Amino acid sequence: MKDEYPTTERSRLRRKHDRGSHQRADVFAVLDASPLSHVGYTINGAPYVTPTLHWRDNDRIYWHGSAASRFLRKAEDMPVCLTCSIMDGYVLARSAFNHSINYRSAMVFGMAQIIEDSDEKAEALRGFTESFFPGRWNSLRPMTEQELKATSVLWMDIEEATAKVRNAPPGDGEEADVPVWAGILPLRTVFADAEPAPELPGTIVLPEALGELLCSGRLR
Amino acid sequence: MKDEYPTTERSRLRRKHDRGSHQRADVFAVLDASPLSHVGYTINGAPYVTPTLHWRDNDRIYWHGSAASRFLRKAEDMPVCLTCSIMDGYVLARSAFNHSINYRSAMVFGMAQIIEDSDEKAEALRGFTESFFPGRWNSLRPMTEQELKATSVLWMDIEEATAKVRNAPPGDGEEADVPVWAGILPLRTVFADAEPAPELPGTIVLPEALGELLCSGRLR
Numbered sequence: 411m412k413d414e415y416p417t418t419e420r421s422r423l424r425r426k427h428d429r430g431s432h433q434r435a436d437v438f439a440v441l442d443a444s445p446l447s448h449v450g451y452t453i454n455g456a457p458y459v460t461p462t463l464h465w466r467d468n469d470r471i472y473w474h475g476s477a478a479s480r481f482l483r484k485a486e487d488m489p490v491c492l493t494c495s496i497m498d499g500y501v502l503a504r505s506a507f508n509h510s511i512n513y514r515s516a517m518v519f520g521m522a523q524i525i526e527d528s529d530e531k532a533e534a535l536r537g538f539t540e541s542f543f544p545g546r547w548n549s550l551r552p553m554t555e556q557e558l559k560a561t562s563v564l565w566m567d568i569e570e571a572t573a574k575v576r577n578a579p580p581g582d583g584e585e586a587d588v589p590v591w592a593g594i595l596p597l598r599t600v601f602a603d604a605e606p607a608p609e610l611p612g613t614i615v616l617p618e619a620l621g622e623l624l625c626s627g628r629l630r
Numbered sequence: 631m632k633d634e635y636p637t638t639e640r641s642r643l644r645r646k647h648d649r650g651s652h653q654r655a656d657v658f659a660v661l662d663a664s665p666l667s668h669v670g671y672t673i674n675g676a677p678y679v680t681p682t683l684h685w686r687d688n689d690r691i692y693w694h695g696s697a698a699s700r701f702l703r704k705a706e707d708m709p710v711c712l713t714c715s716i717m718d719g720y721v722l723a724r725s726a727f728n729h730s731i732n733y734r735s736a737m738v739f740g741m742a743q744i745i746e747d748s749d750e751k752a753e754a755l756r757g758f759t760e761s762f763f764p765g766r767w768n769s770l771r772p773m774t775e776q777e778l779k780a781t782s783v784l785w786m787d788i789e790e791a792t793a794k795v796r797n798a799p800p801g802d803g804e805e806a807d808v809p810v811w812a813g814i815l816p817l818r819t820v821f822a823d824a825e826p827a828p829e830l831p832g833t834i835v836l837p838e839a840l841g842e843l844l845c846s847g848r849l850r
Contacts, residue, residue, distance in 0.1 A: 420673065420674075420676070420678060445717075446715060446717050448668035448670075448679050448713055448715070449679070450668075450670040450677030450678065450679035450711075451677055452672050452675060452676060452677050453640065454640075455672060455675070455709075456640070456672060456709040456711070456739075457670030457671055457672045457677050457678075457679075457709065457710060457711045458640060458670065458677075458711050459668050459669070459670035459677075459679055459711045459712070459713040459737065460713065460737070461668075461713060461715035461733070461735050463731065489675075489676040489677065490677060491670075491676070491677045491678050491679045492679070493668055493679040493680065493681060495666065495668070495681035497665075497666050497819075499822075500762065502763070502766075502840075504770060504771050505770055505771045505772075505773065505777065506755055506756075506759050506767065506770050506773055506777075507773060507774075507777035507780070507781065509759065511683065513681070515681050517679065517680070519676075535726055536726075539726050539729065542720065543722070546722075546810075547726065549809075549810045550724060550725055550726050550808070550810060551724050551725045551805060551808045551810075552725075553725065553726055553727060554727075557725065557726075557727035560727070561727065579825070579827045579828055580827050583827065583828065583829045585771060586827070586829040586830065586831065588770070588771045589769075589831075589834060590766075590769045590770060590771075590834070591826070591830070591834050591835070591836055591837055591840065592826070592827040592830055593824055593825050593826040593827045593830060594824070594825040594827075595821055595824050595825075595840065595843070595844065596821065596822040596823070596824075596825060597819055597820070597821060597822070597849070598819070598820055598821075598822050599717075599817055599818070599819045599820075600817070600818055600819075600820060601815055601816065601817060601818075602719075602816040602817070602818050603816070604813055604814070604815050604816075605799070605813050605814040605815075605816060606811070606812070606813040607723075607799045607800050607803065607806070607812040607813045607814075608799055608803065609803045609806040610806065610811065610812055610813060611806065611809075614809060614810070614811050615811070616811055617811055620722075620811065620815065623815070624815065629817070
């Protein structure tokens with residue numbers, strides 16, 4: 411396995427301002443840090459961007475079909491672009507031009523595939539659940555055949571990818587004589603306290619693994 | 631101004647699972663809650679999804695051209711889809727099928743336009759800065775002609791839009807006899823303490839308005 415993804419014009423578009431990387435490790439780091447991604451399809455020549463949750467098995471990215479399933483049935487072998495972005499903070503500079511954000515973003519290109527086989531789909535959904543909540547799958551009420559049919563799982567093998575990261579103070583330190591506050595307003599996505607379902611029996615407490623997740627600073 | 635956006639097939643795709651709304655107020659509420667959006671373009675028939683910050687003046691949405699400017703110069707009059715999504719929490723159910731997330735999402739369709747006129751662009755950038763940090767624009771070192779040229783601002787008038795929101799406990803309360811923890815793990819995006827730029831003179835303290843933003847629970 412190579413460390414770096416190949417590039418064509420579409421992924422080079424993104425490297426322009428020099429924060430880009432085609433390193434596999436950089437791309438994986440972003441994809442693994444946040445489960446929310448936006449998948450772009452082309453429908454009748456026009457773009458359609460839908461939010462979803464993704465998970466990853468090496469170079470294969472899976473995502474949840476969710477809504478829009480009528481058209482997702484036609485998505486097989488369609489080119490897709492999956493982008494995952496995390497805002498880490500606002501960067502306030504002395505000039506409007508140097509205002510920015512600190513962020514991490516990965517943009518991944520490939521061809522959408524749909525899992526048709528029931529066993530494969532069940533295995534992918536197990537991977538999905540376990541990627542968020544290790545050990546949870548076996549504690550759940552098993553999936554029914556009907557539920558499995560009602561769920562779409564798509565995947566692609568990464569053909570090209572770029573990661574971009576900005577993690578720095580404002581870039582106009584040489585203008586420090588401008589009398590305005592400059593710096594970073596950091597943003598963090600964190601868990602609040604767990605909210606048990608209304609009908610949850612009082613005897614069932616939050617599993618230790620979930621309690622650890624809430625305190626971990628990670629999203630999965 | 632009508633309260634509801636018109637619908638065609640593309641936005642109906644999204645209403646399928648009944649959490650959708652075409653109400654202007656619902657769409658605005660999501661767009662205004664988070665500045666991060668993902669804009670989809672079609673380039674050579676394939677999708678390209680890029681993260682950006684957006685701001686809004688009534689039905690007109692602006693976004694920052696950022697990278698990819700070579701191709702953005704060709705984006706004029708291209709159909710775009712701008713999607714803005716906020717994860718509010720993981721929803722853990724008794725069955726894998728009923729796992730979900732609480733979220734708010736808006737999907738907006740229109741034709742991309744590029745601001746060419748310098749004065750218009752400067753005015754849009756003022757609106758951008760002020761939408762985040764009211765009062766800040768006038769305290770900044772003024773923009774130079776060169777900076778203005780180096781910045782792209784795009785906009786579209788919303789032609790169609792949908793908002794989707796899920797904000798509920800797990801949907802399988804009738805399966806409360808399955809002995810597994812169920813409920814919500816809420817997610818919040820919050821500010822951490824401001825980090826002054828390294829070279830910021832010690833005499834310049836954080837403006838009150840920024841301090842209030844940090845404590846407000848809002849992102850702008």
